[in-house]
Amino acid sequence: xTVLHLADEGEAADLAAFLSRLLHYDRGAAVRLxxxxxxxxxxxxxxxxEVLAIRAVRLxxxxxxxxxxxxxxxxxxxxxxxxxxxxxxxxxxxxxxxxPPWAGxxxxxxxxxxxxxxxxxxALRAMVGAGIAEFRSRTQELAPERRTxxxxxxIGREIWSRAVGDxxxxxxxxxxxxxxxxxxxxxxxxxxxCGAWLRLRTPYGSIAVRRAGLGALDVSVR
Numbered sequence: 001x002t003v004l005h006l007a008d009e010g011e012a013a014d015l016a017a018f019l020s021r022l023l024h025y026d027r028g029a030a031v032r033l034x035x036x037x038x039x040x041x042x043x044x045x046x047x048x049x050e051v052l053a054i055r056a057v058r059l060x061x062x063x064x065x066x067x068x069x070x071x072x073x074x075x076x077x078x079x080x081x082x083x084x085x086x087x088x089x090x091x092x093x094x095x096x097x098x099x100p101p102w103a104g105x106x107x108x109x110x111x112x113x114x115x116x117x118x119x120x121x122x123a124l125r126a127m128v129g130a131g132i133a134e135f136r137s138r139t140q141e142l143a144p145e146r147r148t149x150x151x152x153x154x155i156g157r158e159i160w161s162r163a164v165g166d167x168x169x170x171x172x173x174x175x176x177x178x179x180x181x182x183x184x185x186x187x188x189x190x191x192x193x194c195g196a197w198l199r200l201r202t203p204y205g206s207i208a209v210r211r212a213g214l215g216a217l218d219v220s221v222r
Contacts, residue, residue, distance in 0.1 A: 001092055001093075002092065002093040003092055003093075004090060004091045004092070004093060005059060005089065006057060006060060006089040006090065007057075007058035008060075008089055009086050009087065011058050011089065012084055012085070012089045012090070012091070013086050014057070014204070017181060018042065018044075018055040018180065018181070018205065019031070019042075019044075019080060019081040019084070020081060021046075021179065021181060022046055022180075023081065025046040025047060025048050026047055027078070028076075028078075029044060029078070030044075030074050030097055030100055030103065031075060031076075031080060032073070032103045032106070033072070033080075035059065035062075035070065035071040037059075037062060038058060038059040038060070038062065039057075039059065040056070040057040040058075041056055042055045042056075042057060043106060045100070045102045046176060046179075046180070049173075049175060049179070049207075050172065050209075051173050051176045051208065051209045052102065052106070052107065052209070053176060053180050053182075053208075054107075054208060056205070056206075060089065071093070073093065073096045074099035075093060075097055079094035107194065107197045107199060108195065108197065111194045111195075112199060113192060113193055113194065114190065114191070114192060115167060115191040115192060115193045115198070116191075117191070118167060118169070118189065118190070118191040121183065121185075121188065121189060124164070124178075125178060125183060127164065128171070128174055128175045131159045131160060131162075131171055134159055135155060139155060159171070160172035167198075168198060168211055169200060169209070170209060174200065174207075176207050177205070177207045180207075181204060182200075182202045182205040182206070184202075184204055187203055187204060189202045190202075196210050196211050197209070197211075198210075198211060
């Protein structure tokens with residue numbers, strides 16, 4: 001049994017909240033865990049947003065049972081959530097699962113460069129609110145016979161694929177950051193790029209997206 005000793009109760013609570021939000025969008029969600037020393041990265045992909053969500057977690061000490069160098073495994077998000085003990089600030093790593101395709105395609109670890117043009121946090125939140133309002137308005141205006149899943153998805157893609165300001169970041173990345181609890185009040189987000197990847201980073205987590213889509217041929221598989 002591999003036990004993760006988190007830095008404190010707050011880290012355990014934030015990890016549990018992140019996993020709960022992922023499971024809200026996908027009850028069968030998997031997460032890829034990568035850890036070295038006292039740093040743990042948790043990767044997930046909420047299907048509604050088509051982005052990679054990354055939550056960094058601080059560990060109090062390296063994990064037990066001989067895994068003292070690195071940890072890299074894909075597990076059930078639900079089983080990991082069940083193992084989180086907030087009062088003890090621990091979590092047990094579940095048995096590995098067969099990872100979904102996205103789990104083999106992760107953003108680079110280094111080489112990120114700042115990208116200018118990201119609007120202020122309040123403007124980002126307003127952008128998401130406007131997108132939600134527009135989606136509701138446009139779908140409510142549809143005649144009943146046109147209110148199909150295909151048409152709803154088309155409207156959603158049109159709205160959430162728009163660029164944020166003068167950047168190439170799609171609005172869906174900001175929507176995901178807000179929905180997953182990364183874009184909290186007081187958080188100062190930054191936009192970074194590395195190759196084909198864009199990353200919206202906040203103190204509470206990051207959203208990464210490929211400009212060419214996750215299925216592009218120039219992926220880095222790890």
